[in-house]
Amino acid sequence: MNAKPSTTATTLPGPAPSLPRPIRVAASLILLRDGADGMEVLLLRRAEKADDQNSGASVFPGGVVDAHDRSLHLMCKGLDDAAASARLGLPDGGLDYYAAAVRECFEEAGVLFASDADDRLVELDGLPPGRLESMRHAAEQGTDALLAMCEAQGWRLAMDRLAYFSHWLTPPGMPRRFDTRFFIAQMPPAQAVKPDGRETVAHMWLKPAEAAHARSGLKLMNVTRRTLEQLAGFGSAAACIAHARALTRIVLNMPRVADGPAGRRAVNIDEAAYEEIGHLDPDGKGHAHYALEPGLVTRLSARVVRVAGAADSHHGYFVGGEGGHWALIDPPPHSLAQDAAPGQVKWLLWTGAGTQPSAASLDALRSAWPDAAVLRPAPGEVLHLGGATLHVRQHGPADQAACQFLLAEERMLFTSAAAAPAAHATGEAEWIAPASGFILRTPR
Structure with a gap:
C-alpha cells in the first residue's frame, strides 16, 4: 500500500506583524524545607481568574519587579547591588530582583526574609496575629510601606539567605512574556505560610518529584514542572542551596512553542527539536514541529x-x-x-x-x-x-x-x-x- 505524506508543515502568509510583546522582568523565590521523607518545596495555588492562562496553577511565590524595589536597597543586608548584579550578569540593578523576590514572598505567602539587630531571622509566629496581619497588609500597599515597617521594627532584609538558581524567559508568541530570575532559600524557622487569599488561595509542601508527577493532579506551568524535576535530584535543602551557590554560570532557558502529536506545547532547550524550531519559527507562531512523523x-x-x-x-x-x-x-x-x-x-x-x-x-x-x-x-x-x-x-x-x-x-x-x-x-x-x-x- 502506498502511503501519502501525513502532514505538511509550511509557512503560510499571515496578518501583518504586530509590535513585539513587552517582556516584563520578574523574580521568584523557591522555598525549601527538609521533611521526614526528604526535601520538600512550597507551592502556592493561584486564584481562579478569567483571561488568565495560568489560573489555578501551582506556582512558586513571585511576581514582577517593581520600579520601587530599588528603594529597598536601603534595607538589604548581606549583599549589595554590585555583587548582586555580578551574580546575575547585569551591569546594575541586580539587587532589585532579590528585593522583589523577598517582597513578593511576603505578600503572597506571608514569609519574610528579614534579620533583627542580632542578625537572626525574625520569628513572625511570635507576633500577635492581629499585629502580623496589619504589618502584612501595610507591606502589601507598596514598597514604601515595607520600608517603613522594617525601619520601625529594626529589621533588615536578609538577602544573604537567597541563592540564585535559574533564569527563564517566556517563549516568543505567548500573550504575556516574563524574564524571570529564580532564587532558592530554606524556609525560615518560626514562620508559617499564609496565602494572601487574593493572588494565592492555598499552599502545599510536597517532595519535588511528587509534585511534578502527573498523578499529583496539579496544574503546572512548564517552567514550574522543569524546576521541580531539577530539584528532585537533591536530597536536602542544604545540598540544593550549596549547589546553587557553587554555580559559576547560569544559562538562560527560553522554551519555544511548537506543534506535534500531543498538541501545541513548550519545547525546552535540551530537546532535540529546539534549534530547528528557533530557525523555522523565531517569532513563536507555533507552526514548527517537535516530532518528525x-x-x-x-x-x-x-x-x-x-x-x-x-x-x-x-x-x-x-x-x-x-x-x-x-x-x-x-x-x-x-x-x-x-x-x-x-x-x-x-x-x-x-x-x-x-x-x-x-x-x-x-x-x-x-x-x-x-x-x-x-x-x-x-x-x-x-x-x-x-x-x-x-x-x-x-x-x-x-x-x-x-x-x-x-x-x-x-x-x-x-x-x-x-x-x-x-x-x-x-x-x-x-x-x-x-x-x-x-x-x-x-x-x-
Missing part, C-alpha cells in the same frame, strides 16, 4: 524541503532554486516523497552506503521521476542547481563511497553521519541536516 514535509528554507522518513528509513531533502529544478538527496521511499516534490526533480543523490536504495526502490524512483539523473559525484565537485550550489565533501574512508553535500547559500551540510561531522570544522557550515532527526547548529 513519517511523511511530514517541512520547508526548511527557500532552497530546502525535507520529507521525514519512516522509523526504518532516512529523511529525503529536496534542494533547488531558480528555474524549478531540484535535486533529491537521500530519497526516501517514493510513496513518501513523490507528492512532496516542490518542483521537477532532475538529480538523485546519496550521502553514503547507509542511504543507498535497493534496485526495486531505485526503479520506483525512476518511475516517479523518469527524467531524473542518478549522480555519484566525487569529492571536490561542485553541482550548480540553479540558485543553489552544492559542494561535494568526502566523509569517512574513500573506499566507503560516503560523501556530504554543502549547500553554500544556506551554509547547510547534508550528511548520513549519526553525529555532527568533522567537515563543519572549517566554518563553512552553520547547520547540519542529518539523515535522521532535526537540523542542528554546528558546534561553536
Whole structure:
C-alpha cells in the first residue's frame, strides 16, 4: 500500500506583524524545607481568574519587579547591588530582583526574609496575629510601606539567605512574556505560610518529584514542572542551596512553542527539536514541529524541503532554486516523497552506503521521476542547481563511497553521519541536516 505524506508543515502568509510583546522582568523565590521523607518545596495555588492562562496553577511565590524595589536597597543586608548584579550578569540593578523576590514572598505567602539587630531571622509566629496581619497588609500597599515597617521594627532584609538558581524567559508568541530570575532559600524557622487569599488561595509542601508527577493532579506551568524535576535530584535543602551557590554560570532557558502529536506545547532547550524550531519559527507562531512523523514535509528554507522518513528509513531533502529544478538527496521511499516534490526533480543523490536504495526502490524512483539523473559525484565537485550550489565533501574512508553535500547559500551540510561531522570544522557550515532527526547548529 502506498502511503501519502501525513502532514505538511509550511509557512503560510499571515496578518501583518504586530509590535513585539513587552517582556516584563520578574523574580521568584523557591522555598525549601527538609521533611521526614526528604526535601520538600512550597507551592502556592493561584486564584481562579478569567483571561488568565495560568489560573489555578501551582506556582512558586513571585511576581514582577517593581520600579520601587530599588528603594529597598536601603534595607538589604548581606549583599549589595554590585555583587548582586555580578551574580546575575547585569551591569546594575541586580539587587532589585532579590528585593522583589523577598517582597513578593511576603505578600503572597506571608514569609519574610528579614534579620533583627542580632542578625537572626525574625520569628513572625511570635507576633500577635492581629499585629502580623496589619504589618502584612501595610507591606502589601507598596514598597514604601515595607520600608517603613522594617525601619520601625529594626529589621533588615536578609538577602544573604537567597541563592540564585535559574533564569527563564517566556517563549516568543505567548500573550504575556516574563524574564524571570529564580532564587532558592530554606524556609525560615518560626514562620508559617499564609496565602494572601487574593493572588494565592492555598499552599502545599510536597517532595519535588511528587509534585511534578502527573498523578499529583496539579496544574503546572512548564517552567514550574522543569524546576521541580531539577530539584528532585537533591536530597536536602542544604545540598540544593550549596549547589546553587557553587554555580559559576547560569544559562538562560527560553522554551519555544511548537506543534506535534500531543498538541501545541513548550519545547525546552535540551530537546532535540529546539534549534530547528528557533530557525523555522523565531517569532513563536507555533507552526514548527517537535516530532518528525513519517511523511511530514517541512520547508526548511527557500532552497530546502525535507520529507521525514519512516522509523526504518532516512529523511529525503529536496534542494533547488531558480528555474524549478531540484535535486533529491537521500530519497526516501517514493510513496513518501513523490507528492512532496516542490518542483521537477532532475538529480538523485546519496550521502553514503547507509542511504543507498535497493534496485526495486531505485526503479520506483525512476518511475516517479523518469527524467531524473542518478549522480555519484566525487569529492571536490561542485553541482550548480540553479540558485543553489552544492559542494561535494568526502566523509569517512574513500573506499566507503560516503560523501556530504554543502549547500553554500544556506551554509547547510547534508550528511548520513549519526553525529555532527568533522567537515563543519572549517566554518563553512552553520547547520547540519542529518539523515535522521532535526537540523542542528554546528558546534561553536
